[in-house]
Amino acid sequence: MRPAWSVILFTTLSGAGQGLFLALFAATAVGAPGGEAAVPRAFVAVLVVVSLALVGAGLVASIFHLGHPERGWRAAARWRTSWLSREVIVLPLFMALTALFGALHWLGMSQAAFAAGVLASGACLALYICTGMIYACLPFLQEWRTPLTPINFIALGCASGLSAAAALAAWLHPPLAGAYAGTALVAGALGYLGRLASLARNARLRPKSTLASAIGVKHPKIRQIAQGAMGGSFNTREFFHGRTREVVHAVRWSFLALVFPVPALLQALGPQSAALLGAAFLAQYAGLVAERWYFFADAKHPQNLYYQAIA
Amino acid sequence: MTQLALVIDLNVCVGCHACVTSCKQWNTSGEAGYLSDDRPYGAEPTGTFFNRVQTFEVGEFPSTDTVHFPKSCLHCEDPPCVPVCPTGASYKRAEDGIVLVDYDKCIGCKYCSWACPYGAREIDEHQKVMKKCTLCVDRIYDKALPAADRKPACVMACPTSARLFGDIHDPDSQVSQAIRDSGGYALMPEWGTRPANHYLPRRKTAKSIHPDELQRHDNPLKIDGQLPRPSASESALDDVTSW
Numbered sequence: 001m002r003p004a005w006s007v008i009l010f011t012t013l014s015g016a017g018q019g020l021f022l023a024l025f026a027a028t029a030v031g032a033p034g035g036e037a038a039v040p041r042a043f044v045a046v047l048v049v050v051s052l053a054l055v056g057a058g059l060v061a062s063i064f065h066l067g068h069p070e071r072g073w074r075a076a077a078r079w080r081t082s083w084l085s086r087e088v089i090v091l092p093l094f095m096a097l098t099a100l101f102g103a104l105h106w107l108g109m110s111q112a113a114f115a116a117g118v119l120a121s122g123a124c125l126a127l128y129i130c131t132g133m134i135y136a137c138l139p140f141l142q143e144w145r146t147p148l149t150p151i152n153f154i155a156l157g158c159a160s161g162l163s164a165a166a167a168l169a170a171w172l173h174p175p176l177a178g179a180y181a182g183t184a185l186v187a188g189a190l191g192y193l194g195r196l197a198s199l200a201r202n203a204r205l206r207p208k209s210t211l212a213s214a215i216g217v218k219h220p221k222i223r224q225i226a227q228g229a230m231g232g233s234f235n236t237r238e239f240f241h242g243r244t245r246e247v248v249h250a251v252r253w254s255f256l257a258l259v260f261p262v263p264a265l266l267q268a269l270g271p272q273s274a275a276l277l278g279a280a281f282l283a284q285y286a287g288l289v290a291e292r293w294y295f296f297a298d299a300k301h302p303q304n305l306y307y308q309a310i311a
Numbered sequence: 312m313t314q315l316a317l318v319i320d321l322n323v324c325v326g327c328h329a330c331v332t333s334c335k336q337w338n339t340s341g342e343a344g345y346l347s348d349d350r351p352y353g354a355e356p357t358g359t360f361f362n363r364v365q366t367f368e369v370g371e372f373p374s375t376d377t378v379h380f381p382k383s384c385l386h387c388e389d390p391p392c393v394p395v396c397p398t399g400a401s402y403k404r405a406e407d408g409i410v411l412v413d414y415d416k417c418i419g420c421k422y423c424s425w426a427c428p429y430g431a432r433e434i435d436e437h438q439k440v441m442k443k444c445t446l447c448v449d450r451i452y453d454k455a456l457p458a459a460d461r462k463p464a465c466v467m468a469c470p471t472s473a474r475l476f477g478d479i480h481d482p483d484s485q486v487s488q489a490i491r492d493s494g495g496y497a498l499m500p501e502w503g504t505r506p507a508n509h510y511l512p513r514r515k516t517a518k519s520i521h522p523d524e525l526q527r528h529d530n531p532l533k534i535d536g537q538l539p540r541p542s543a544s545e546s547a548l549d550d551v552t553s554w
Binding site for chain 2: 001065067068074075076077081082083084085137138139211213214215216219221223224227228231235238301302303306
């Protein structure tokens with residue numbers, strides 16, 4: 001598949017924003033026994049705003065994926081069958097509940113804020129699952145057709161959100177920085193293991209469709225001579241990444257370094273340093289952009305069997 | 312229930328692309344607006360087509376077969392592109408099984424094209440909506456046309472009658488008989504999409520000849536080698552005739 005920047009930015013930004021909210025809500029919920037003072041009001045407000053800004057930026061990026069954004073509201077219609085439609089419903093719901101949580105917390109209504117936070121966390125998890133299932137529900141894209149797809153979206157999103165929370169905490173509320181950096185390490189390790197597992201799985205995949213089943217001629221040696229178009233078509237543009245094997249491998253190695261080892265090192269070196277934790281988040285985010293690019297480039301669509309040669 | 316479909320006979324298709332041009336002409340002139348056609352005479356022509364003829368070479372020289380393979384939307388009975396559509400712009404008509412796109416509802420997210428294993432859907436780069444074969448839905452029910460012309464444009468254009476059109480749920484229809492009698496098959500059956508369009512395979516005319524068919528036992532040219540007939544005076548098996 002051709003990686004679309006709009007979707008890469010949406011899934012990574014929104015994933016980080018969602019993870020940031022979960023990190024924040026966990027801190028306020030755990031801190032509740034110690035009273036409201038456990039997590040300062042201003043810190044909660046800043047994190048809610050940053051979380052909403054990240055998810056909102058992802059939403060704006062995703063709009064560029066549409067041919068007709070002005071009809072985007074129609075996308076809420078088919079939530080019974082379409083994961084994309086479900087995502088379109090859950091995303092604004094999550095943003096509204098997060099904003100409600102932030103407002104109630106700011107106003108000091110901790111009980112109501114906790115209830116809103118629980119609902120927002122549910123919406124957050126649902127949004128991760130919707131985003132992952134958009135890809136995992138397509139049976140033809142065997143690289144995506146695995147529970148690891150939504151699991152990795154959740155784990156990697158939480159890891160980047162926790163990394164962002166650690167950087168913001170080191171800057172604004174140092175007592176929480178160490179805990180966030182530690183949990184970011186754990187979440188990062190889990191996401192990394194999940195992604196390694198999906199890489200190992202995909203390396204052993206055998207394509208179900210062959211040229212023989214694509215055109216229905218039983219012969220092991222079939223080659224295409226003409227695809228019915230001489231200058232390419234939507235089918236040759238949308239479903240091929242068009243990069244060399246070297247580029248794809250370079251992207252894979254860079255995300256394998258940046259998603260976990262580099263930020264983990266930075267987080268371990270300076271669990272209280274805003275600069276190091278900020279650098280860790282930025283490195284991890286860059287790694288996740290590369291990871292998402294590879295996620296798309298790695299998927300081989302069976303329609304490509306019909307578009308192997310131009311003449 | 313009716314399920315309209317095309318049955319394409321690969322044994323007859325000569326790869327002339329008449330169906331492609333006829334399809335493009337009809338569908339670019341319709342109510343739904345033009346089909347994109349960029350740089351048609353330039354170096355990199357590209358555009359939206361509902362139907363394409365591809366060519367494959369089967370086998371290795373010298374024992375090769377050239378297969379011309381027209382490909383359009385297969386109007387699957389279990390279309391994977393329909394449930395993923397977030398707006399309901401992609402739908403399958405209950406009355407005749409045609410899979411259609413409502414161009415006024417399509418948001419151009421391309422998700423349906425990801426969900427089609429056949430690459431049958433192409434986005435219109437100018438109108439930014441997903442397009443695909445409609446089985447000429449604006450033609451096959453048009454009472455203004457003579458009854459014989461109420462067929463998809465590709466079927467009308469095919470000079471070798473490689474394309475049949477009809478209801479595959481009616482066992483007595485021409486298409487059902489062709490599928491039944493000539494080994495009609497569906498593409499990529501492994502995905503369970505149950506395509507309505509079927510293809511008829513290449514059929515070679517072959518005859519098997521046994522050695523005794525090459526050697527006539529009563530060949531008059533071989534008469535010299537035969538033993539002479541027994542004379543009439545010799546005893547016969549039935550005492551009446553000599554053989």
